Amino acid sequence: MSISSLTVQDVLETYKTAVYEKDVEAYLALYTSDFHVYDCWDDWECVDRSQWAASTKEWFHGLQEENVLLHVAFDDVVTEESGSLAFVRCNVTFAAHNESGEKLRQITNRFTFGLRKENDSWRIAHQHSSLPVNGETGQGVFQRK
Secondary structure (H helix, E strand, O other), X not given: XXXXXOOHHHHHHHHXXXXXXXXXXXXXXXXXXXXXXXXXXXXXXXXOHHHHHHHHHHHHHHHHHHOXXXXXXXXEEEEEEEOOEEEEEXXXXXXXXXXXXXXXXXXXXXXXXXXXXXXXXEEEEEEEEEOOEOOOOOOEOOOXX
């Protein structure tokens, strides 16, 4: 599949594959040049491609060092498309497995993607991941009930 003709569903599938294969270039190619990311990890936001590339490389390198394969699953996906803009909301589960297939851990985040069509291909222009917060502890809730 050409990275230059992605449908909205192709973006999600390519995201899963790029994370599993720890393919930094394929992962970064999913984003527009002027993207905006709100993420749950460390940084409040990211709008700089070099910062996003460094963060992605660090994430994938950490997985490589642990010898972990990260399976990504999108659930409860709702997609709306209109012209050159699309909106996706879903739950994303990241499950770490060892090479023999044993699940080591997993977390689930809520994701919202805003996509924009550029040169007949959808790209992520905005990504927001979030977690509910436990009112008693103030800690993020990483597992769906």
